[in-house]
Amino acid sequence: MAAGMAVTLIALPGLPRVRAGDDVAALIGAACARENVRLADGDVVAIAQKIVSKAEGRTVDLKTVTPSARAREIAARVGKDARLVEVILAESNRVVREAPNVLIVEHRLGFVMANAGVDQSNVGQSNVEGADMALLLPGDPDESARRLKTDLEARAGAKLGVVVTDSFGRPWRNGVVGVALGAAGIPALLDKRGTPDLFGRPLRVTEIALADEIAAAASLLMGAADEGIPVVILRGLALAGSEKPARALIRDPALDLFR
């Protein structure tokens, strides 16, 4: 096999249950040491949003939430807990679609997604195993990725990329796929505009959502909802192009045919 023609995805097992204040880079470093995985230049570390959010203390106890009149109205229409809807609305710019058991919003960071990414599954803690806990997305996932990159690089002594991943549903197609909420050290969006095709015509495809493809690849090993493997290392990617955060993946509303 020719050199540079293979990419390896390495699932990193053995992370403990993450709690608020935990140092995720330290947990990853310890798991790498146990598994005899040595992070190397060019590795991209995909990290599930859920453990980043937990470490950042983004948990909300719904018992402390008083839903607004608007949240109660929407909750009644879609059939959700009004306190959860209140939390979702507080994380959102606007509601995009409502349907029974469905609430699609534009998250304050621009993501169009179900429930503003607020999750009630696998959010129990050692002393609070309640259904009343909800987990929000990180406050700034690109910043989370940058911080994790800095901390992981300091431990590994290697130049790394980091992608904070989640799973989104999509219009028109069934099933969720891995997507990038945050990215550092990689071109999250790779610009191929201007590159001619084999016959000199400008390419139809101009930009590649590289961080989303990385997240989707990592998701193959993570499992969509399994908290057991929240970290996957991608080794051997040849990522040319200038560094861009995951924020670059959010389409300017003025250019979006579907808003």
Place this chain on the structure above:
Amino acid sequence: MAAGMAVTLIALPGLPRVRAGDDVAALIGAACARENVRLADGDVVAIAQKIVSKAEGRTVDLKTVTPSARAREIAARVGKDARLVEVILAESNRVVREAPNVLIVEHRLGFVMANAGVDQSNVGQSNVEGADMALLLPGDPDESARRLKTDLEARAGAKLGVVVTDSFGRPWRNGVVGVALGAAGIPALLDKRGTPDLFGRPLRVTEIALADEIAAAASLLMGAADEGIPVVILRGLALAGSEKPARALIRDPALDLFR
């Protein structure tokens, strides 16, 4: 590293330029032999739509196309070749969105995509290097995948999966990502409904678009428009679940909030 915790993506270089009537499985078999890659049980072979379509002779010479009045009207509005628009409309159930240089349709197979997947880049042939050639999607990509699976398995003596891949743009997010047009031998859509989370609550995420994640992962090595590496082998995926074609990824319009 624990056994079964790694997936390898192997790019298969060295495929010749594919022409109508070529045996893609034979070309892949020959390239595997040259590269010393032996296909093994459980390998999933991701194959770019473009070479499948070319082998199936899905090329249209636009010089032979007479655009309808409707095609001419749309072409004038969006600024495309009216003959190309005619070909796109013939492949489509309906137009979803029009804008300058943008024509998003529902393909007759249900895919919502730009230009019905009709491609003018890299479609030159040995004797016709013209900008007047267009390439359609395979007639039935799931059937193409099944046939390629049968032919590849006969050559390799191994149980394989096959995914026919393309790159789609998406609402709300910039950049294209790999998606599955056809699939065989894998659960293109993995049903996790009913699996409880770590605390016994039903999972929020219920179905995973596994074939799309495979296509996105393969796309990391293929490059979006580079015809040089149209085949990527995914080794080590542990794919539980019953076989489903890529057709299962297309959402029932009655259940789609965005139609």
